[in-house]
Amino acid sequence: MTDWREIYETDCALPPGRRLDDLVAELAAALGDPDPEVRDGYPYAVLAAWIRRGVIDGERCLALGDLMAERFTDPRIEARTFAPLVLEMIVSQGSLRPEWLDAFAAWYRSEADLRGCDDTLGWLHAVAHGADLLATCGVRPDIDPEPLLVLAAERLLTPTDYLFAQREDDRLAKAVARILTRTDLTAERSTAWLSPIGAAFAALERGPMPVWVSNTARTLRALYLLADLGVSAERGGHPVPLAHGDAVKARVAEVLRPVLP
Numbered sequence: 128m129t130d131w132r133e134i135y136e137t138d139c140a141l142p143p144g145r146r147l148d149d150l151v152a153e154l155a156a157a158l159g160d161p162d163p164e165v166r167d168g169y170p171y172a173v174l175a176a177w178i179r180r181g182v183i184d185g186e187r188c189l190a191l192g193d194l195m196a197e198r199f200t201d202p203r204i205e206a207r208t209f210a211p212l213v214l215e216m217i218v219s220q221g222s223l224r225p226e227w228l229d230a231f232a233a234w235y236r237s238e239a240d241l242r243g244c245d246d247t248l249g250w251l252h253a254v255a256h257g258a259d260l261l262a263t264c265g266v267r268p269d270i271d272p273e274p275l276l277v278l279a280a281e282r283l284l285t286p287t288d289y290l291f292a293q294r295e296d297d298r299l300a301k302a303v304a305r306i307l308t309r310t311d312l313t314a315e316r317s318t319a320w321l322s323p324i325g326a327a328f329a330a331l332e333r334g335p336m337p338v339w340v341s342n343t344a345r346t347l348r349a350l351y352l353l354a355d356l357g358v359s360a361e362r363g364g365h366p367v368p369l370a371h372g373d374a375v376k377a378r379v380a381e382v383l384r385p386v387l388p
Contacts, residue, residue: 129153131169139176151187155194158213159206163249166209178216188222196227199234204242207234208253211260218263223270231260232274236281243293254282254295258302262360265306272306276320279303283343284327291342300349304358307369314374321347325382336386344386351379 129150134142141147154177157170177183183191191213198210214227235257242251258279265275279299307317324343331340354375357366369375 131157131173135169135172139173139180141182147182148187151183151191155191155213158209159198159201159203161203161205161248163205166205167250171212174213175216178220181220184220188217188220189224192217192222192224192227196224196230199230204240204251204253205248207238208251208256211235211256215260215263218260218267223264223267228264228270231257231264232278235261235278236285239287241287241289241291241295243291243295252293252295254291255293255298257282258295258299261299262302262305265302266309268309268311272309272312273316273320275306276303280320280323283346284323284339286337286339287342288338290338291345296342296345297349300346300353301358303346303350304353304369305360307354307371307375308358308367310370312370314371317369317371317375318378321378321382325378328382328385331385340386344383347379347383351376351383354379 129142129145134140141150154170154174157165158174160166174183178188195210195213195217198206201207201210211231214231217223218227235253238253238257240251241253243255244250244252261275261279264270265272279302282299324347328340328343331337336344354369354372357368357372359366
């Protein structure tokens with residue numbers, strides 16, 4: 128059994144006498160482990176460092192990405208929700224297959240278990256983890272941003288009994304805002320994805336607010352703020368303006384009107 132803490136404390140240096148392929152396989156297994164100390168602990172940190180530094184590159188990165196794409200249909204929620212985090216690491220370094228996006232989209236729009244954190248399994252965070260991958264894919268110039276904006280809307284419109292409690296609304300709003308910084312987007316393309324949400328809000332009947340409506344309204348309010356102030360990729364970073372921030376704000380305000388007091 129590899130001591131990942133020891134590796135982490137040696138600046139994530141490769142341990143002598145170990146095959147990299149064996150270590151990568153062990154890390155891949157750890158990132159789906161039900162023990163949160165394993166899944167979200169030292170193995171996660173080591174994997175992130177090795178991908179970022181190019182220790183895991185080329186065919187190894189592609190194979191790892193293929194495995195994570197397969198995990199979107201894994202019966203274990205902890206495996207499904209950590210797959211986008213690993214894919215985000217890989218895509219950030221340049222590797223991407225179209226089928227990874229297809230697998231991600233199918234999972235993200237339909238995942239039913241949206242719990243932020245579980246007492247036994249630890250962090251799950253399907254919406255937030257998926258949002259991180261959504262943003263990283265959405266700022267790549269070789270990817271059409273509109274289907275990803277539509278995917279964000281589909282995620283919000285999917286009925287759920289889980290009320291966002293762990294800043295999922297902020298994470299998803301930030302992902303959408305980052306996509307909307309793309310200068311190749313027109314004002315119309317920056318706002319068209321909001322139309323299904325507007326139609327759904329307009330059709331609401333009087334009575335208690337459904338959970339999905341609360342989640343969606345809070346996400347859009349956060350997006351309005353980012354459209355006004357700009358969005359940074361990293362916490363504390365320099366905010367970048369949205370390509371059509373005023374148009375986004377106007378459309379978000381219009382969409383939100385039916386659910387405002």
